[in-house]
Amino acid sequence: MRRTFVASLSTVTVLAGLASFAPSSQAAPAGGKHHRVHVVRPGHSIQRAVDHARPGDVIKLKAGHYDGGVLVRKRLTIRGAGNRTVLSPGRKDNCKKAGVPGMGICVVGSPRHLVRGVTIKDLTVERFKETGIFGIYTDRLTVERVLAKRNGEYGITEFHSTRGRFVHNWAIDNRIDAGLYVGDIENARGTVVANNHASGNAIGLLVRHARHIKAWGNELVGNCTGVILVDDDQKGGQGNTTVWKNKVSRNNRSCAQHEEVPPLGGTGILVFGGDHNTIEKNVVTRNRGNLPYSGGIVLFPSPKGHPARFNLIKFNLVRGNAPFDLVDNSGSRTNRFRGNNCATSKPDGLCHH
Template sequence: MRRTLAASLGTAVALAGLASFAPAGHAAEGGKGRRIHIVWPGHSIQKAVDRARPGDVIRLKAGAYDGGVLVRKRLTIQGDGDRTVLHPGRKDRCAKAGAAGMGICVVGRPKHLVRGVSILNLTVRGFKESGVYGMYTDRLTVERVLATRNGAYGITEFHSTRGRFVKNRAIDNSVEAGLYVGDIEDARGTVVAYNHASGNALGLLIRHARSVAVWKNHLVGNCVGAALVNDDQKGGQGEARLWMNKVWKNNRSCPQHEEVPPLGGTGILVFGGDHNGIEKNAVLGNRGTLPYSGGIVLFPSPKGQPARHNLVKRNLAKGNAPFDLVDKSGSRTNRFVDNRCRTSNPRGLC
């Protein structure tokens, strides 16, 4: 759970009729055979999940609920905005699936993915590990979720495909990433868009994953805005596209944590990845003193795999220190094209 950068960086659903007046646990018909289960504050989300049929909707009213909710079938869990808050409770059902400490965990198996789960319009706060956790999922949607003050990650998917993380806020999620996609050779176009991530170690981490689309996110005030990391597993990291993101002032200082080295002052870091596209981003004011601090920075992986065949094009990168653009990738195959910047290492990238 806590393998972030690996060793050595080194040097919405509307209710109809009388449904909204249903008592806790009541299932109202929602059309097309879908039922809507109303859960009121203080009642068990898990009981509603267990009772629901695939395709049903769990509708949470505003208020506080126990988290540790385990989902293993196609469902929609929808809250009433920030006022619907999941916090650690007395029972952690996620622990039964080997995912203790999560707010909501969607857990499948390698050849039996959990498909089509949607988690919408709620808050997950204060969990030991992650707010929302996906493992072996397909088409997991997390939208308009506030994940805050969790001990490791905010919103994650591991070994998962075709995810959709949209319009979420991942704030102050301690020692790991606000948003995470990883451990899948082909994420099959997982989308990360219109999110806000601040106060995390990393705003966005894509580690050991290929085929991820990232656009129009605000990655502000983390230790690192976005990191694309090849941790030297088979398949590496690559074929992600980052465009039109705002990556500003990621100048927090994060001390070394387990195998993760100190972090701070980096906008976008490509760490041994290949065939990534970084285009039309605003990367401003990311300032630090570490070897990998700066605006857009390319480094080899821990075992020396070069960052190669990456395209850095038409970005606005200014006010970063020590440099706006850094290519210490170990490869001459990366291209820097039409970027607006003032400083680079080596010279001539601007």
């Protein structure tokens, strides 16, 4: 899953079904004829409850520890008891059967059959080899009040998915890639990433090879880079994303190059070749590094040299960043800088005084 900048995730093979298990949960009416609540207690199998649930049911997890590697392929709500409900690697990885091993919870559809309306909320996913919460070929996937920490690659992700909603989550110390990720979709149809906290990751929020995403109210602090919008030179590019009213500060960790991902460090918001993005009313402070793309808000060509074009950077507070608060090294004269409160820029004249 380390295809952060260049290659698209390959199509996942979805198996016809899993072996059935004897139920280990209690089912109770949920106020509707066809919707039930399945209560799962620590030491029991979440996967069994998922397999026996009908579309629209609720899987309710009590506080305690559970085996992860949970595969979801139908409309369900999985709801914990807050951070005291903890999923970590266990004896069986059901996600492996769908071709995506190493995930805490994986929501897996296919190009012709999206998994719609899954909600995951109020729980912790930690120490998985790949990703805490993973979605592929989903529609309206909601991840809310989830703590994703110390996972090997990503915290919370969706690939090839539309109308996602990632809100009020914490993505902390996910080692190699991004705390929050949206990618590989020509039109994400307004996927929302809002009011999350991401720290200790290589990238706080990564939008790659995707369009029509809205990111606001996030706190992206103490990563190698706060936000990256990247055109990885595949057909369709990256763009039409709004990054609005985020706090992006002190993203000064140093991440060495791995595979196709360049070294990262000391950048607040980085646009790598994207187009028609709007970066507005963010507070971007004290991001300091010595890489060519270090600084506060930085526009840079894509990995293969395609310019960042037609982006609008306006009304941001960008102070105390180094080597500059604003950098337009985009390779294009089509980007607009309007009303930004900053002290230094390259070239000169981008700041509003």
